[in-house]
Structures are given as C-alpha cells and as structure tokens.
Amino acid sequence: MDDLANFLRIRRSRVAPESVGIPVDRHRRVAGLRREEVAHLSGVSVDYYVRLEQGRATQPSEQVLDALARVLRLDETEREHLHRLARQRRRTAKAPSGRVRPELLRVLGLITDAPAVIVNHRMDVLAGNRLAGLLYNRPLQGMNTARHIFLEDTDLYAEWEKCTLDVVGHLRLAAGKYPDDPRLASLIGELSMGSERFRRLWARADVRARGHGCKTYRHPLVGLLELHQENFSLPDESGMELLVLSAAPGSPADDGLRLLASLDSAEERRPRVRAEREVG
Template sequence: MDDLAGFLRLRRSRIDPASVGIPTDRHRRVAGLRREEVAHLSGVSVDYYVRLEQGRATQPSDQVLDALARVLALDETEREHLHRLACQRRRSRVPGGRIRPELLRVLDLVSDGVALIMNHRMDVLAGNQLASLLYSRPLRGLNTARHIFLEETDLYAGWETCTLDVVGHLRLAAGKYPEDPRLASLIGELAMGSERFRKLWARADVRARAHGGKAYRHPLVGLLELHQENFALPGEPGMELLVLSAPPGSPAEDGLRLLASLGADGSAALDAGARGFVPPTRT
C-alpha cells in the first residue's frame, strides 16, 4: 500500500529547488529535486540515497531519516510516517474490532452531541442516536471514507477539505498497518471509484485526525456547523472517539435539538443494530 521508496520519490518531486537555494532555468526537466540534490542536502551519499528510492537499502538510521525529513520539508506527522515506513520493527499489528461495553455506555452519556467510535479504516464501529440521525442511515456497515467519496457527498458542506483529511488519514494508516488486507481493499475501491481520491492519493500527503470545525448539510435541519474533538482510546489500538458538538446558543445547537426531537418522535426510530452496536468480534 505504501513504502519508503515511493514516499521519498513523491515528496522529492514536490520540493521547489529555489526553496533550498538551488538555481533553476527553463532547461530543467526534473519536477522538484534530483536524487543527487536530496543526497547532498541531507548529507548522505548519492549511491545510498538511490538505493533508498529503489527499496534496496537496509533500514536507515534515525539521523538519516531526520535529515531527509528536513530536506523534504516534512511536518511532524509526516516525519513520523517516514520513520514508520523505514522501520519494520515500528509497524503495528492490525487492530481487532472489539468494543468494550463501557465504551458503549460512554456514547450514551453524550446526549446533546454526535458521538462515534471509528477505527483506522474509518469504519464506524458504534455511535449514539444523534450520529445515526446525522447520517440518516444505520451506522452498521458505514465507512466514512467510502461515504464521503462514493456515496453521499452532499452531506459534507466542506467536502473538498474533508477529502483531504480522509486521504491523509488513510495514507497514515497504510504506513502504520501495511499488512491490513481490508485497508488495502478499501484504498483500491476508492481509487477505482473516485478520480479525486486517485489524484489526492498520488500526492502522498499524510494527516493525523485533528480537532476543528466540521460542517454538514442535513436534508431535514439544514446547515450544521459543528466542532469535532478526537480522543484516542487507551488500550484500543487504532480506535478513536469522535465527538461533534455545537457552540451554545448557535443555530447548530438548535439544529441538533431539532434532529434529536425527530428521533424522539419516532420518525427515525433506531434499534441497536442501526446504531452500530455489534457483538464483540475480532477481525
């Protein structure tokens, strides 16, 4: 799904030579930096760097990786991704899908916001009632990456930004869990079905999920401008709790109340299966 050699090639092609003090002219045919330029700027031999890009070098040292990250202008998330790709010992086992009952009770405590538990593939493993109402569908079987790219683009008011976040997250997950066949299958499905996904995947961007604004256009209650917080779950590798809330007194708060009332009135009745609560299993 992802490897060190491919990541280095892609990121090298995106560096403006002028930004690192290398003059260019109209005769230059290489996009970004040349291999020998990366080697010189990072302080490694040209032969060794070529072998890195060809996948023939042994595991590079942390010092070499840090030097390459500096030359390639990687941020902290991208730097960690680079180290993970280079060091097989740092790769993690594919997480299971077990959800503790205590976590399900936590979801029910979030009564005035949307609460979801997702895994590294962006599968929704469980959610509260407002989550099902927001997506207007049962949560069981919902994968938000597939939903954004292939199924329901109108729901996401900031669709283009959402797609950047999704691809960046999946690229990060592919580096962390390279032996996950379901993740590989999902990435292949998205690449086959979405031109935008293919273009963004080719950029080799990586992003960690971050807190911030998320806007939705719900067909019944209109625009919902919410705030998302992500919480890593200790002891649950690859899983995160996502909580979407509305600022007090905002139109979005009124919208969530209206959405909740629709569920309470029975117009969107939900059973345990619709909410995504499934018996604990391992994948």
C-alpha cells in the same frame, strides 16, 4: 512496491528547487529535486540515496531520516510517518481486532446531546449514538466514513474538498502503521476505483493526523450544521478514536440538532400509536 521508496520519490518531486537554494533555468526538466540534490543536501552518498529510492538500502539511521525529512520539508506528522515506514522492515504492526469494550459503549451512551461515534484506523464506524445516526441520515452499522464521504453522500459535507484531504491523509497514516491489513488495502482500492479525486490525492502521499476542528454539514432536514469535532484517541493499542461533534450553546447548530432529535422522536411515536389502535 516499497512504501518508504515510494514516499521518498513522491515527496522529492514536490520540493521546489528554489526553496532549498538551487537555481533553476529553463532547461531543467525534473519536477522537484534530483536524487543527487537530495543526497547532497541531506549529507548522504548519492549511491545510498538511490538505493533507498529503489528499496535496496539497509535500514536508514534516525539521523539520516531526520536529514531527509528536513530536505523534503516534512512537518512533524510527515516526519513520524517517514520513520514509521523505515521501521516496517524490522517490525510490522498487526491490525487491531476492532472489538469495542462494553465500558466504552457505556460511555458512548452517556453522550446524548451531540453526535458521537467510535471509529477504527480504517474509519469504520464501530458504534455510534442515536444522534450520529440522524446526522449521517443512515444506519451506522456497516458504515465507513471514508466511503461515505467519497462515494455515498458527498452533498452532506459542506466543506467536502477539505474533508477529502483529511480522509486521505488519515488513511495514508493508517497504511503506514498497518501495511499488511488486507481490509485497509481493499478499502483504498475501492476508493481508488470509485473516485478520481481520491486517486489524485492518494498520489500526493500527504499524511495528516486528525484532530479537533470545525465540521460543517448540510443536512437535508435541518439545513446547515456548524459543529466542532473533538477526536479522542483511546489510550490502548486498538487504533480506535471517539469522535464527538458538539454545537455551541444557543447557536443555530444547537437548535438544528435539537430539531433533528425532535423530528426523529415524533417519527418514532407514530408507528407505536398506530399499532396500539390496531390492537384495540
């Protein structure tokens, strides 16, 4: 299915006619706007817009896309996504390899007092520090944060519903950038099969750019952790991000992270003590 056509159809159905000055009576049966209404409001012919929604139109101009974005009430992130979908027909971005540079791993190792991970566009965890493994309460190797949120450990995320919105919005953006990435398509299929909420959210065609903000975790050992997440997109074409979760100094979350680190340190020492006694 044509991604641009699908996006236009879904977002058209979500625009209330009243919001664009179209009166509605009780006989109206269409959810959202009609095709001819979108065409009229955006200044294009009905025939051309119909062909856009059917995936048969030639590449729309920047002006047409901007007009459609205005009518469909798209925000800046969604507008960029619309333009990206239109460009897919001219150029398809190759999915990045996912190799983490040694220098970046060295920087990650310098972060010791806050959980930190490096993720790719699929939300695979490519690397992480010790405290991140303790926060997620599992080995980081092979972890995908989207799968973790939807299918593996929903209880860890105190604001689970908000997290799911962010995840689906990010994966929508990634699918627009890398439509021919088979591993991304496989992940989306797995989440669709395993989670009814993912299916519902994916059908909405929302897109979101991840940024900074509060993330609250309900950890089984140390309780509630209110952390601040900063996302650092790497200035290359890798599609990777460095995510750092920090706690305000002196806050309960700061105490919780320190306690979590100390519990793990004590656990690490026990086997070594036993082993030394056995040797002696």
